[in-house]
Amino acid sequence: MTRPFVFPGLTTRVVFGHGTLAQVPDEVARLGHSRALVLSTPHQEAEAQALADRLGDRAAGVFARAAMHTPVEVTEDAVAAFRAAGAECVVSLGGGSTTGLGKAIAVRTGADQVVIPTTYAGSEMTDILGETTGGEKTTRRDPAIRPEVVVYDVDLTLSLPVGLTVTSALNAIAHAMEALYAPDRNPVIEAMIRDALPAFRDAVPVLVAQPQDGEARARALYAAWCCSTALGYVSMALHHKLAHVLGGSFGLPHAETHAVLLPHTTAYNEPAVGDLLKPIAETFGGTAGAGLWQFARSVGAPLRLADLGLKETDLDRAAETATRNPYANPRPVSRDGIRQLLQQAYDGQCPD
Ligand code: NAD
Numbered sequence: 014m015t016r017p018f019v020f021p022g023l024t025t026r027v028v029f030g031h032g033t034l035a036q037v038p039d040e041v042a043r044l045g046h047s048r049a050l051v052l053s054t055p056h057q058e059a060e061a062q063a064l065a066d067r068l069g070d071r072a073a074g075v076f077a078r079a080a081m082h083t084p085v086e087v088t089e090d091a092v093a094a095f096r097a098a099g100a101e102c103v104v105s106l107g108g109g110s111t112t113g114l115g116k117a118i119a120v121r122t123g124a125d126q127v128v129i130p131t132t133y134a135g136s137e138m139t140d141i142l143g144e145t146t147g148g149e150k151t152t153r154r155d156p157a158i159r160p161e162v163v164v165y166d167v168d169l170t171l172s173l174p175v176g177l178t179v180t181s182a183l184n185a186i187a188h189a190m191e192a193l194y195a196p197d198r199n200p201v202i203e204a205m206i207r208d209a210l211p212a213f214r215d216a217v218p219v220l221v222a223q224p225q226d227g228e229a230r231a232r233a234l235y236a237a238w239c240c241s242t243a244l245g246y247v248s249m250a251l252h253h254k255l256a257h258v259l260g261g262s263f264g265l266p267h268a269e270t271h272a273v274l275l276p277h278t279t280a281y282n283e284p285a286v287g288d289l290l291k292p293i294a295e296t297f298g299g300t301a302g303a304g305l306w307q308f309a310r311s312v313g314a315p316l317r318l319a320d321l322g323l324k325e326t327d328l329d330r331a332a333e334t335a336t337r338n339p340y341a342n343p344r345p346v347s348r349d350g351i352r353q354l355l356q357q358a359y360d361g362q363c364p365d
Contacts, residue, residue: 018199021246025138026162029238031227033166037104037127038068040162044125048073050100052091052114054080057107057131060169064106064129073100076114081267082260083113085146092121100124105160106169108132108181109267116142116158126160131170133181133233134268135188135241137163143257150261159245165238167231175224179314180268182217182233185240186210186305187271190279190293191252192243194286194343202243209239210296217312250342252278255351258335265321272314273321273358276306280364281354285344302364317361328355 028036041049050073053061058077065072076094078087095103095118102125105115113136115126120142128137140159143152173181189206192198212232219229255274259265280302283290290301297304310316319325332352340346357364 019197020199020201023138023242023246025160025245027165027238028162029165029167029235031167031231033164034064034067034129034169037064037129037164038071040127040164041068041071041102041104044102044127044161046101046125047071048098048100049102049104049127050091050095050098050118051075052079052103052105052111052118053077053107054110057111061106064104068104073098079105079107079111079114081110082145082150083110083117083143085117085144088114088117088121088144091118095122095124102127105129106131109134109136112136112160113142113144115160117144119160120155120157123157125162127162127164128160129164129166129169130234130237130241132173132177132268133185133237133240135185135237135244138238138241139245141245143261145261148262150257152257163238165234167227167234170230170234171225171227173224175221175313177268178220178224178233179217179309179312180272182213182237183272183275183305183309183314184268185237186213186293187252187256187275187278188240188244188249190275190290190301190305191249192247193292194282194289195247195249196341197247199247202247205239205242207292209236209243210292212236212239214296214308221312248341250340251282251344251346251351254340254342255331255335255355258331259318259323262334263323263327263331265318265323269315269321270318272309273316273318273361276302276309276364277354277358279305281350282343300364306363318355318359319361323359325359328352328359331355 103115216229216232293301
């Protein structure tokens with residue numbers, strides 16, 4: 014029987030292809046804006062400057078200080094730069110860190126956002142903003158946070174290092190995994206996920222061998238769009254909670270943390286969700302948790318929290334922090350259960 018559902022509609026305009034960066038000036042004009050502040054990390058400043066040159070009179074400058082987990086001090090400087098330049102919208106060129114800065118400016122100023130994602134992290138389709146102040150990370154959802162336009166240019170992902178290609182893809186698959194059992198899931202998101210999983214399974218091994226393969230890059234970026242949409246339109250649970258705790262309170266790197274946790278959070282919830290994780294098991298083989306672990310190992314992903322800088326003595330505190338406030342999850346979240354999950358992820362064992 015078809016399940017009842019609500020499909021909220023997709024509000025973001027999406028442009029996808031090779032060389033679509035050339036369309037950014039038209040997209041800014043289409044929004045009715047004549048001055049755009051271009052954002053990037055320091056690492057991608059040259060690309061941001063080239064985009065500002067391409068925008069010509071529509072460029073209000075470049076702010077190239079985006080940083081992981083959106084520190085509020087950086088946002089305050091960026092908002093001042095946005096206002097001083099008389100900018101009307103932001104153009105965010107980069108991964109989740111740059112998209113996060115654009116969202117933080119937008120929620121404070123009402124600016125429209127054109128986002129050009131260059132990783133698979135998937136912030137671009139969401140109404141979620143995580144920010145850090147004084148070492149504390151807080152996350153909120155607000156319709157004003159969701160970008161107006163996303164321009165996916167496959168060519169910009171050719172330079173994504175192999176390590177980040179792998180971990181960022183697993184980060185994206187984590188959104189799909191939790192969306193499959195989300196109480197507010199819907200058939201549109203499910204169809205996108207069923208498209209995305211084999212696309213990542215087939216593209217990532219090709220990219221590990223040939224990072225410049227344009228067709229594999231296109232498949233991976235398409236899959237990233239599907240997974241970002243899943244993240245942006247249905248609820249997340251245990252996996253995202255744990256990644257948030259390890260990133261926000263223990264300073265672990267974002268994509269790598271998602272990559273290491275994914276097989277373990279999947280295996281934890283798998284017995285509680287009937288056949289909802291079957292698309293993952295069918296795509297990667299075995300049970301969903303073990304299949305993802307084998308896939309992660311085959312593409313050289315990090316497998317152990319121990320290798321990401323977490324100390325074994327931190328595991329108790331991580332389990333405590335992650336279970337302090339109750340939240341919806343298919344399988345009850347107990348402190349001991351999460352402590353055991355974290356130990357497995359710390360050791361890097363294949364989940365049962
Ligand atoms: P990132 O944006 O921090 O990028 C990592 C590094 O890779 C940066 O130096 C960046 O400049 C560089 N880089 C990015 N794309 C590149 C490319 N194509 N070629 C060469 N270098 C490139 O990393 P990320 O994993 O994309 O994003 C992580 C951040 O995004 C975290 O802060 C996370 O919380 C946030 N995030 C938020 C959401 C949301 O919905 N709010 C979703 C996913 C991630």
